[in-house]
Amino acid sequence: MNSILIIDDDDQLRNSFKKLLAEEGYKVESAASGEAGLNIVKNESLDLVILDIRLPGMNGIETFKKIHGIEPKLPVIIMTAYGTTETAIETTKLGAFDYILKPFDIPDMLELIRLALNASRFMRSPVGIDTIPEEFSRDAIVGRSTEMQEIYKAIGRVSPTDASVLIRGESGTGKELVARAIYQHSLRAEKPFLVINCVAIPETLLESELFGYEKGAFTGATHRRVGKIEQAHEGTVFLDEIGDMPINLQAKILRLLQEKSIERLGGREKIGTDVRIIAATNRDLEEAISAGRFREDLYCRLKVVTIWLPPLRERQSDIPVLADYFLSRFSAEKGISNPGITGEAKAIFSKHPWPGNVRELANTIQKALIFNRGAPLSSEEIAQVKNEKSHTVDSTDDNGDALLRQWLRKELATxxxxxxxxxxxxxxxxxxxxxxxxxxxxxxxxxxxxxxxxxxxxxxxxxxxxxxxxxxxxxxx
Ligand SMILES: Nc1ncnc2c1ncn2[C@@H]1O[C@H](COP(=O)(O)OP(=O)(O)OP(=O)(O)O)[C@@H](O)[C@H]1O
Ligand SMILES: [Mg+2]
CATH class of the missing domain: 1.10.10.60 (Homeodomain-like)
Structure with missing residues (x-):
């Protein structure tokens, strides 16, 4: 369970916040002053701090600096009211995760908390390489094939350099895991790791998210905002799905790589920024270049160190090892004993082409475990999970689809x-x-x-x- 500390001197806000977050399934600690909050940071294991900037005694910014000194990777969300926004912006420059204006909408705050906890997991949960973790709750890159051995060597070689890395491979092959492993083994492991998913964020937002903006840069820009790249100064930025990045932003990333500086939207000042870029994509970049969707100069710059993750079907010997790993991991997560798997089921697994790669294998095992009653996973159970998928698709196409349309027509008519x-x-x-x-x-x-x-x-x-x-x-x- 994720544990969150709220530091705010407003009793009412602290209490209602505590209740809300507890209902959301978080473990919540609270403190009415910076000093009390720091004590909790020193003594408890936390995943996130939400800190008010205006506090009696030690103020928010001082408190932030001390927390950051003790636990540099613990994400901190700053709460700020009008009038203290500049201070909050300064704090994000010093490494706070983000800030939110009071009064805030609860869904916005919950979303920010979700993002911060995700960032925290990325930075702090170590990825094991070729070592199956004992307690199975951690992420690990599993596989002994010669192809994977090459990947481990590549991670070892590139991690301690400052070179940009391009990770390529089909969907579900483990690109994100490899990016995290490189960061965790790099010289920047104690500095921030910020993840930007280039497809998940709309184009206009992506630019301000990455580069920040000055007050008045566009309608609605009521305050300066520090972008993710500037925030990750001295750290690492993971540009996930870079093949989908809009072309005008690609030019800006190229400039960042060449000149080690950025400009905020609407700003004239060049801001020196030292970040290491790790990028990943499952797109055919060469084809995207011919189609004019990807800049060749950026590609040339990025591809110097490329790690290609092979599809699962090309490293069949890893399939049984991965199957065992996921069985142990998901059983442990469910709190049941590992039922094991029959030889026949393993053979079926090894022959399957796994178009969704490791992700598909993991999902299949997870679903099969939902229905399993303790006997070793059998080929029938696997077939059931696999067929169910196609069965559901079929029934949606014929029956289910017709029923859904019928209902929708009724709604639209009435x-x-x-x-x-x-x-x-x-x-x-x-x-x-x-x-x-x-x-x-x-x-x-x-x-x-x-x-x-x-x-x-x-x-x-x-x-x-x-x-x-x-x-x-x-x-x-
Ligand atoms: N070698 C591996 N060992 C253990 N787990 C793995 C391995 N490769 C991938 N996984 C798991 O499979 C899932 C998909 O991996 P990941 O998200 O890294 O894929 P991806 O290549 O980034 O895919 P996409 O292109 O769809 O974003 C994750 O849950 C990850 O933990
Ligand atoms: Mg990915």
Whole structure:
């Protein structure tokens, strides 16, 4: 369970915040002053601090500096009211994760918390290389094939240099894991690691997210904002899915690599920035260059150190090893004993082409374990999980699709108005969540994993749709 410390002298805010975050499934500590907060930072293991900038006694910025000195990788979100925004901006320059203006909307705050916790996990949870961790809760790069041995050597060679690295390979081959391993073994391991997913953020936002902006740079830019690259000064920036980065931003990244400086949007000043770039993509960059979607000069600059992750089907000997690893890991996460796997099922695994690579293998085992009752995973169980997928697709195409359309037509015929779309989407989302909860016997964490949602998002959706399950109390941690 993630543990969050709130430092704010406002009793009411602290208490309501505490309640809200506890409902979201977080463990919450609180302190009314910087001094008390620091004590908790020294003595407890925390994943995130939310800090008010205006505090009696030791002020927020001093408190931040001390926390950052003790635990440089502990993310800190600064809360600020109008009038103290400049200080909050300064604090982000010193390494605070981000700041949020008071009063804030709860969903915005929860989203920021989710992002910060994710960043924290990336920086602080070590990726094991070719060593299966004993407690299975950690990420590890598993595989003994000669292809993977080459990857481990490459990680070892490039990590301690400051060279930019380009990681390529099909979806699900482990590019993100490799990026984290390089960072963790680099000379910058004690400095920040910031992840930017170039497809997940809309183009206009991506630019301000990366480079920041000056007050008045565009309508709505009421304050200066420090971008992620500037914030990662002396650290590492992971540009995930770089093949999808808009072309005008590619020019700016190239300039950063050549001149080691950036300019904020609407700013004239060049800001010297020392960051190491690690980039990843599953796109065919050569084809993107011919199509004019990717700059050749950036490609040439990035490709000097390229790590190619081979698809799983080209390193068949890793499949049984990975299958054993995921079985142990997911059983441990579920708190059950590892049922093992029959030889026949392993043989089926080894022959499967795994177009979704390691991610698909992990998902298959995770789903098979949901229905398993303790006997070794059999080929029938595997077939069931695999068929179920195609079965669901088929039934959606014929039957399910027809039923859904019928219902939608009825809604469209009998209702109209502004939120018809949202309310239909809500009905579907609510059904999906309640089905997932049914499959997972009311266990929210497992249902969240099944749906690919974070636990806090799952919790807020259960609240939103007021889903009631007698078994909802059965949490797994
Ligand atoms: N060699 C490996 N050992 C153990 N787990 C792995 C390995 N490779 C990948 N995984 C796991 O598979 C999943 C997908 O890996 P990852 O997110 O790194 O893939 P990716 O190459 O970044 O995919 P995409 O292109 O879709 O973003 C993750 O859960 C990761 O932990
Ligand atoms: Mg990825």
């Amino acid at each position: 209702r109209s108005g502004e939120n018809l779309f949202d309310s239909c989407m809500d009905s579907i989302a609510s059904l999906m969540i309640s089905e997932a909860l049914n499959i997972c016997e009311g266990n929210r964490s497992r249902a969240a994993k099944l749906l690919g949602l974070s636990r806090p998002t799952m919790h807020s959706k259960i609240e939103k749709y007021r889903l009631k399950f007698e078994t909802l109390v059965k949490e797994d941690n």
